[in-house]
Amino acid sequence: QVQLVESGGGLVQAGGSLRLSCAASERTFNYRAMGWFRQAPGKEREFVAAINWSGTSNYYADSVKGRFTISRDNAKKTVYLQMDSLKPEDAAVYYCAASNRRFGLLESRRDYDSWGQGTQVTVSS
Numbered sequence: 001q002v003q004l005v006e007s008g009g010g011l012v013q014a015g016g017s018l019r020l021s022c023a024a025s026e027r028t029f030n031y032r033a034m035g036w037f038r039q040a041p042g043k044e045r046e047f048v049a050a051i052n053w054s055g056t057s058n059y060y061a062d063s064v065k066g067r068f069t070i071s072r073d074n075a076k077k078t079v080y081l082q083m084d085s086l087k088p089e090d091a092a093v094y095y096c097a098a099s100n101r102r103f104g105l106l107e108s109r110r111d112y113d114s115w116g117q118g119t120q121v122t123v124s125s
Contacts (some may be wrong), residue, residue: 002026002114009119012086016123017020020081022096022116033099033106034072034079038092038121045095045109046082049081052103058110061106064090088125098117 003025013028014019020036035050049070051058058070069082079096106112 002029002032004096004098004114004116005097006094006116006119009121011122014086014088014123014125016086017082017084018086018121020083020094020096020119020121022079022081024077024079024098029077029098030074031102033101033103033111034070035097035099035106035112036070036079036081037095037097037109038090039095039118040089040092043092047107047109048094050099050106054102057103059107061107062067065080083121086121086123088123091121091123093120 006022008020014089033052035049037045039045048058055072067085072079095118097115098114099106099112
């Protein structure tokens with residue numbers, strides 16, 4: 001498993017932007033696909049975005065497509081989630097996750113074996 005630490009959450013007004021970061025401690029990060037999930041109070045944890053091991057392919061939930069961008073820097077063992085045009089419904093705890101696979105449509109929580117502690121994103125209307 002990989003230790004993951006998220007940062008960058010906070011309070012932002014609707015229409016604003018935030019950039020989340022997720023730093024990994026283990027060198028196998030470079031060979032793993034990575035994902036972001038989120039969980040709002042009283043709701044299931046849901047898929048947000050995923051990126052393959054090399055950063056050449058990414059996938060997004062329909063609810064964030066066109067507004068969020070996932071990227072990674074393997075030299076820094078870090079994955080990012082740029083969130084633009086934020087809406088109140090984007091408010092949640094955001095979790096970074098590492099897969100034991102290099103690529104694929106990794107939308108299920110079962111595709112990931114390592115999780116960060118989460119970072120809170122609050123969007124005011």
